[in-house]
Amino acid sequence: MRRGVVDIITLGCSKNLVDSESLIRLIERKGYRCTHDSDNPRGEIVVINTCGFIEDAKQESIDTILSFAQAKDEGSISRLYVMGCLSQRYEKELKAEIPQVDKWYGKFNFRLLADDLGELAGNDNEYRLSPIATPRHYAYVKISEGCNRHCAYCAIPLMTGRHVSRPADEILDEMRQLVASGVKEFQIIAQELTYYGRDIDGKSHIAQLVRDMSDIKGVKWIRLHYAYPNQFPLELLDVIRERDNVCKYLDIALQHISDNVLTRMRRHVTKQETLELIAEIRRRVPGITLRTTLMVGFPGESIDDFNELMDFVREMRFERMGAFAYSEEDGTYSAKYYEDDVAKEEKERRLGLLMELQQSISAEIEAEKIGHVYPVVIDRKEGDYYVGRTEYCSPEVDPEVLVTSDRPLRKGCFYNVLITDSEEFDLYGVVVEKKNKHSKYE
Numbered sequence: 001m002r003r004g005v006v007d008i009i010t011l012g013c014s015k016n017l018v019d020s021e022s023l024i025r026l027i028e029r030k031g032y033r034c035t036h037d038s039d040n041p042r043g044e045i046v047v048i049n050t051c052g053f054i055e056d057a058k059q060e061s062i063d064t065i066l067s068f069a070q071a072k073d074e075g076s077i078s079r080l081y082v083m084g085c086l087s088q089r090y091e092k093e094l095k096a097e098i099p100q101v102d103k104w105y106g107k108f109n110f111r112l113l114a115d116d117l118g119e120l121a122g123n124d125n126e127y128r129l130s131p132i133a134t135p136r137h138y139a140y141v142k143i144s145e146g147c148n149r150h151c152a153y154c155a156i157p158l159m160t161g162r163h164v165s166r167p168a169d170e171i172l173d174e175m176r177q178l179v180a181s182g183v184k185e186f187q188i189i190a191q192e193l194t195y196y197g198r199d200i201d202g203k204s205h206i207a208q209l210v211r212d213m214s215d216i217k218g219v220k221w222i223r224l225h226y227a228y229p230n231q232f233p234l235e236l237l238d239v240i241r242e243r244d245n246v247c248k249y250l251d252i253a254l255q256h257i258s259d260n261v262l263t264r265m266r267r268h269v270t271k272q273e274t275l276e277l278i279a280e281i282r283r284r285v286p287g288i289t290l291r292t293t294l295m296v297g298f299p300g301e302s303i304d305d306f307n308e309l310m311d312f313v314r315e316m317r318f319e320r321m322g323a324f325a326y327s328e329e330d331g332t333y334s335a336k337y338y339e340d341d342v343a344k345e346e347k348e349r350r351l352g353l354l355m356e357l358q359q360s361i362s363a364e365i366e367a368e369k370i371g372h373v374y375p376v377v378i379d380r381k382e383g384d385y386y387v388g389r390t391e392y393c394s395p396e397v398d399p400e401v402l403v404t405s406d407r408p409l410r411k412g413c414f415y416n417v418l419i420t421d422s423e424e425f426d427l428y429g430v431v432v433e434k435k436n437k438h439s440k441y442e
Contacts, residue, residue, distance in 0.1 A: 002042055002043050002044065003044055004031070004032055004033055004044070004120055005032070005033050005034070005035065005042070005043030005044060005045070006024075006027055006032050006033070006034045006035075006043050006044075006045040006046070006047060006117075007034075007035050007036075007038055007041035007042070007043040007045070007046045007047070008020050008023065008024055008034055008035070008036045008037070008047050008049065009037060009041070009046065009047070009048045009049065009064060009068075010036065010037060010049045011048070011049060011050055011051045011057070011060055011061050011064060011084070012049070012050070012051025012053065012057055012061075012084070012085065013051065013053070014140045014187065014189050014225070014396075015140075015142055015189055015190075015191070016049050016050075016051060016084055016085070017134070017140055018140050018141070018142040018189070019049060019083075019084070019107070019110060020036065020049045021140075022111070023047065023049075023083070023110055023111065023113060023114065024036065026111060026113075026114035027113075027114050027117060029114075030114055030117055030118065030119045030120060031119055031120030032045075032117065032120060041068075041077075042076075043077070044077060044078045044079065045077065045078065045079045045080075045081070045117070046068050046071075046077050046079070046080050046081070047081045047082075047083065047113065048061070048064055048065055048068065048080075048081070048082050048083070048084075049083050049084040049110075050064075050065070050082060050083065050084035050085055050086035050087055051084065051085050051086065052084070052085035052086035052088070052089050052090070052155065052159060053085065053155065053156065053329075054324070054327040054329065055327040055328075055329075056327070058086055061084075061086045062086070065080075065082055065094075065098055065101065066098065068080050069098050069100035069101065072100045073100060079102050080100055080101050080102055081101065081102055081103050081104075081105065081113055082094070082101050082103075082104050082105070083104075083105035083106065083107075083110040083113065084105075084106075084107060084110070085107060085156075085159045085160075087104045087105060087106055088106035088107045088108075088159045088160075089155070089158065089159050091104045091106065103116065106159075107145075107159055107160055108145075134395070135379055135380070135411065135412065136181070136182050136183065136412060137182060137183060137184050137185060137377065137379075137411065137412030138183060138184065138185035138186070138187065138221075138377075138395060138412075139178050139183045139185075139186060139187070140186075140187045140189055141171060141174060141175060141178075141186050141187070141188055141189070142166070142189050142190060143165065143166055143171055143188060143189070143190050143193060143196055143209065144163055144164060144165045144166055144190040144191070144192075144193070144195070144196055145160055145161070145163070145164050145166075145190075145191070146160040146161045146162050146163045146164050146191060147160060147162075147163055147191040147192050147195075148162055148163045148192075148195065148198075148199075149192060149195075149228060149230075149268075150266065150333070151255075151265055151266055151267060151333075152264065152265050152266040152332060152333040152334040152337075152338070153265060153295070153298065153326060153329065153332055153333075153334045154329075154332060155329040155330070155331060155332055156191055158331050158332070160191065162199070163191070163192065163195050163198070163199050164199060165196050165197055165198075165199055165200055165205075168205070168208075168209055168212065171209065171213075172212055172213065172216065175213060175216055175219065176216055179216060179217070179218040179219060180218075182412070184218065184219070184220040184221065184377070184412065184414075185220055185221040185222075185223070185377060186213070186219060186221065186222050186223070187223050187225060187394060187395065188210070188213070188222060188223065188224050188225065189225045189226060190225075190226055191226060192226060192227070192228045193206055193224060193225065193226055193227055194206050194227045194228055194231070194232055194233055194236065195228065195231075196209060197209075204231070204233040204236075206233055206236055207233055207235040207236040207238070207239050210222060210224070210236065210239050210240075210243075210246060211239050211243070214239070214243040214245050214246050219245055220245055220377075220414065221245060221247050221377070221391055222243075222245060222246045222247060223247045223249050223391070223394055224236075224240075224246075224247075224249065224250055224251065225251040225394065226251055226252075226253065227250060227251065227252040227253075228252070228253070229252060229254060229267075229269045229273070229274055229277055230267065230268045230269040230273075232252075232277055234280065234284070237280070237281060237284040237285050238284065240285050240288065241284055241285045241286075247391040247392070248285055248287055248288045248289060248391060248392070249288065249289045249291070249391060249392055249394070250281065250285075250288060250289075250290055250291070251291040251292075251320075251394070252281075252290065252291070252292055253292060253293040254274060254292045254293070254294060255267060255293065255294060255295050256294060256295060256298065256301075256305075256309060257271050257274060257308060257309055257312040258271065258301070258304075258305040258308045258309060259271050260300065260301075260302070260305055261298055261300065261301050261305050261309075262274075264298065264299065264300050264334075264338070265295075265298060265334075266333060278290070278316060289319040289320060289392040290316075290318050290319055290320065291318070291319070291320035291321065291322075291394070291397075291398070292318050292320070292321050292322075293321070293322045293323065293324070294309065294313070294321065294322075294323045294354065295323065295324060295325070295326055296309070296323060296324075296325055296326065296347055296350040296351050296354060297325045297326040297342040297346065297347030297350060297351070298326045298334070298342070299326070299334055299338035299339055299340055299341055299342070300338065300341065301326075301342055306350050309354070310353065310354065310357060313354065313357055313358060313361070314357065314361075317361050317365065318358070318361070319362075319365055319392065320362075320397075320398055321358045321361075321362075322397070323351055323354050323355055323358070324351070325344075325347035325348060325350075325351050326340070326342070326347060328340045359424050359425075360424075362399075362424050362425055363422070363423070363424040366399060366422040366423070366424070366425070366426070366427055367422045369419045369422060369427060370419050370420065370421065370422055371418075371419065372418075372419055373416050373417065373418050373419075373432060374390045374391075374401075374416070374417055374419065374429075375390065375391065375414050375415070375416060375417075376388040376389065376390055376401050376403060376414065376415055376416075376417040376429065377389055377412065377413070377414050378403070378409050378410065378411050378412065378413060378414075378415065379395070379400075379411065380411060381409075381411075384404070385402040385403060385404065386402075386403040386404075386405060386409045387400050387401070387402060387403070388400065388401045388403055388415075388417070389401060390427075399425045399426050399427060400426055400427070401417060401419070401426070401427045401428070401429050402426060402427070402428050402429070403415070403417055403428075403429050403430065403431060404428075404429075404430050404431075405430065405431040406431075407431070409431065415431045416431065416432050416433070417429035417430065417431055417432070418430050418431075418432045
């Protein structure tokens with residue numbers, strides 16, 4: 001056990017990662033030293049940032065808490081704190097079941113933890129805004145909290161509340177500070193980023209915000225996550241097309257395509273509107289990479305609905321796609337009013353078929369990149385390869401490029417890479433000297 005060391009364990013999505021980074025900065029200003037997602041946590045204090053989105057995520061959070069509760073019983077740690085979505089939603093029940101936890105915090109009061117820890121004697125730590133839970137060259141920036149959409153299956157509004165946009169000046173100032181610390185690439189995240197600003201004056205301001213972000217000197221890549229198809233602000237597409245440092249990439253969760261399922265999901269969008277939006281996105285931003293998320297096994301999803309979803313994926317050929325099986329969540333509209341009538345085995349069968357289809361599509365799309373040169377940012381080195389990403393790949397969730405080079409490559413730097421081979425979800429390439437419009441990145 002290392003005195004004065006706090007181990008932060010982050011579960012769930014990148015929005016939780018941003019909260020963990022905020023907490024780490026506050027704790028380090030008190031004089032503590034923090035580690036994040038350590039392979040071997042040995043600090044005297046452990047903080048677990050939980051996820052409560054779906055059943056599997058909740059179970060992972062509970063299992064993690066129980067593991068560290070046992071460590072506390074054995075004397076391996078002295079204090080255990082829990083924060084995040086799970087404790088926001090189930091604090092009362094969890095308190096009764098896991099008394100080893102010293103204190104529980106939710107999604108919005110976790111900053112109090114730093115005050116509760118107190119300041120270490122002899123603290124002379126200096127504060128500087130820089131990435132903590134990611135490599136130094138990229139960072140996640142959260143532009144809002146909460147969601148107003150209230151989809152039938154989603155528990156997020158129950159945990160995070162209504163949408164609240166961060167002030168634009170605050171966001172831009174954070175990015176400038178991060179650039180000064182060496183960050184070049186930004187993942188812009190929110191529960192629903194295209195809603196940004198509507199809580200202020202009823203209008204979407206995401207296009208202007210991204211335009212202002214792209215004007216910041218030193219910002220090389222901006223990548224956008226978690227858009228919503230209903231009321232999509234089409235002016236955002238013009239910004240993506242016109243600005244070289246805004247990646248030709250958009251993460252837009254569609255969930256389904258059958259009008260029957262979309263209506264039951266309370267998505268407030270139709271199949272035809274979805275098809276027209278995808279066509280408009282690809283028309284306005286040629287070459288854009290679309291990432292989407294789909295759900296199978298929602299209550300009332302028939303075999304015909306599922307086959308319609310499969311046909312949709314075959315036709316759209318999404319460059320990136322994730323999928324999951326429906327999980328009934330307490331307090332949601334679907335839990336209250338629908339019967340979870342698709343058997344677990346059938347959900348898994350449908351999920352397997354959908355992902356098998358996407359794997360074949362991804363393999364074909366990645367193979368089309370062979371022989372082309374792309375700017376690639378290097379994230380790390382593994383064995384004989386440098387591992388990096390193109391602008392069409394977000395960290396953690398998207399394909400990577402395994403790069404060979406006759407000269408050492410620097411982490412966080414951009415290089416032109418000729419793609420020489422591909423697999424279903426990864427590319428292979430070699431550094432070349434060919435110049436293109438992105439050669440200023442070198």
